[in-house]
Amino acid sequence: MSAPVVRRTGLVALVLALAAAPFLVDEYAIQTMSRILVFGLLAMSVNLLTGVTGLPTLGQSAYFGVGAYTAAIVSTSVTDVGIAQLLLAGALTAAVALPTGWVAVRARGVAFLMITLAIGEIAYSAAVRWKDVTRGTDGYSGIPAVVPLPGMPSLQLDGLVYYWVLAVFLVLFVLVRLLVASPFGLALRGIRDNEARMRAIGYPTTGYALAGYCVAGALAGMAGSLYVSVQRFVSPGDAGFEIAALALLAVIIGGVGSMWGACVGAAVVIVTRDYLGGYVAGRAPLLLGILFVAAVYLLPRGIAGVRARWPARERAEARA
Amino acid sequence: MTAVLELAQVSRHFGTLRAVSDVTLQVRAGSRHAVIGPNGAGKSTLFALVAGSLRATGGRVLFEGADVTTVPEPRRARAGIAKTFQHSSLFLSATLLENVLLAMQQRAGRSRRLLRPATAHADLVERAHVRLADVGLGDRPLATAGTLSHGERRQLEVAVALATDPRLLLLDEPAAGMSAAETAALTDLVRSLPPSVTVMLIEHDLDVVFELADTVTVLHLGEHLMTGTPEAVRASSEVQTAYLGAADTTELFPGARP
Secondary structure, three states: OOHHHHHHHHHHHHHHHHHHHHHHOOHHHHHHHHHHHHHHHHHHHHHHHHHHHOOOOOOHHHHHHHHHHHHHHHHHHOOOEHHHHHHHHHHHHHHHHHHHHHHHOOOOHHHHHHHHHHHHHHHHHHHHHOHHHHOHHHOEOOOOOOEOOOOOOOOOOHHHHHHHHHHHHHHHHHHHHHHHHOHHHHHHHHHHHHHHHHHHOOOOHHHHHHHHHHHHHHHHHHHHHHHHHHHOOEOHHHHOHHHHHHHHHHHHHHOOOOHHHHHHHHHHHHHHHHHHHHHOOOOHHHHHHHHHHHHHHHOOOHHHHHHHHOOHHHHHHHHO | OOEEEEEEEEEEEEOOEEEEEEEEEEEEOOOEEEEEOOOOOOHHHHHHHHHOOOOOOEEEEEEOOEEOOOOOHHHHHHHOEEEOOOOOOOOOOOEHHHHHHHHHHHHOOOOOOOOOOHHHOHHHHHHHHHHHHHOOOOOOOOOEHHHOOHHHHHHHHHHHHHOOOOOEEEEEOOOOOOOHHHHHHHHHHHHHOOOOOEEEEEOOOHHHHHHHOOEEEEEEOOEEEEEEOHHHHHHOHHHHHHHHOOOOOOOOOOOOOO
C-alpha cells in the first residue's frame, strides 16, 4: 500500500473510533474525551502562534477564558443555542485579541512570551475581581444544557454533548489545516522562518502577525465556549496560567508546527492529568513534569517528529 | 536618460561611524550599475538605504521620482525595489517552490487568501517553476531550502528577488562563493533580464563587474569616489589607490600625521 492510502485508512479508522466511543466507554471517560477535544483546539490555537508563526505564547488561556465566560453568560441570560454561543465567543475573543495582540506582536521571542504571560495574568485577575460579570472565585454555575442548533433538543447526556464537541472539533480542525496551507498560512510560516526577508519581499509582517494572533484568539475563544458546554461550569482557574502552560506543553510534546501532533499532545496531557494522576495520589504535576523532560530528551521534535523522520523517504516519493 | 533611482547626499551614521556619507548618485533606467569598493566601503549599507531596511540619517532617496526616504521597507518592495542578501536569507523549512511562491503571491495580491492551499494557485505555481528553472533549480522544486548547497542558495536568493517582478533589482554579491560554472550561469541570467529591470550590483569579482556593468560607482570609506564607464574606472589612479592600499593613510587615521 502506498503512503497516502495508509494515511487515509488510518484517518477514517480514527474518525470511526471517535464516533463509536460513547458506545464503548463509560461516562467519565467520555467527558474526558470531550475535554481532550476542547483542549486539542486550544493546543492548535497555541500552535498557530508558536509553531506556525514562530511566536511562543503563554497567553492563550486569556482568550480561552474570555470565550468560556462569554458562553456562560450567553447561555444563562440570552440563549442556550450552542452555535450562537460558539460564534459570539469567537467574535468577542477576536475583538479582545485585536488590542492586546497589537501590543504583543511588536515584540518577538522571549519578550513576546513575557507580554503574553502578562496578558494571561491580567485575564486571570479580571476573572477573580470582576465579580459582577464572572461571579469571582465562586465560579459561574447554573449553566443550562447546550442546544447545538436551533430546534434541537437540549443535550442532557455526556455522550450527546461529546458528539456536539466532536462535530465542532472536526470542522475547526479542517479549517485550521486549510488556513495553514493557504497563502496566508504560508505567509505566517514565512514570518517564522525569516521575517527580515518577508519585509524585503513586501509583507508588512507586523500586520500579518496580528491577524494570525486574532485568528488564534478566536480559536481559543471557541474552545472556551465548548468547554462550558462540557463542564457547565467555569471559574477563574480555567483562564489561569496552568491552562496556558499545559497547552504549550501539549504543543511541545506533540511536535511544534504540527496540528495533529498538538491534538495528540493534548490527549497525552489530559490523560496524564485526569487519569494517571489519580493512580499516584494526586501527583499529576509531577507526572507532567517527568513527561515534559522525557519529551524534550527523547522526542526533540515531538510525536509528529517521529512520524516525519520514519517514512520520510516514502512521503518524498509519493509527492514526487 | 531618466533616473530610476536618485540619491541626494545620502548619509547613514552609526554613532560616530560614517558608514555612508553624503553620497549623491543617479541610476539610469535600464542600466546595469555596479557598486564596487574595498571592504567597509559602505556598499551593503547603501543598498540597505535604497531597499529601506535602514533609514538614511541624512539626505534623500528618490525612486522613480518619488521621495521614499522615510517609506518603510515592505512598501518600497511593493513599489518595485527588490534586494538579494549578501548572506543568503531564505525560508529554510519551506520548499524551493514555496520560497518563490511567497514572493509571487504577495506581488499578485493574494497573500491574504485563506481557503485554497497556496500550492493550488496553479497559475502562480507554473510561473514559480519557470523562475526556478531560470536560475537553474528547476529539477527539484519540492526540496527543502535548508538542504541546498551554498551556491544553490545563492541561486534561490536571486529567484526569490526576481519573483517580486522588480523594476529595480539590487544584487548584493550574488556570485560570492559560487563555482565558475554557477557564476557564468548567473551572469547569463542577469544579462537576459529585460531593460525594464534596472540592476544594481555589488560584486567583488571584477570580471563579473566588467562583463555586466555599463556604469560603475566606486565607494571608499563611505564616500562616493567616482562614477563612470568601466573603462574610466579601470583607468583611474584614485581607484587603484583605494583598492591596492593607500600610500597615504590620512583618510584611515585622520588624526595621525604621516
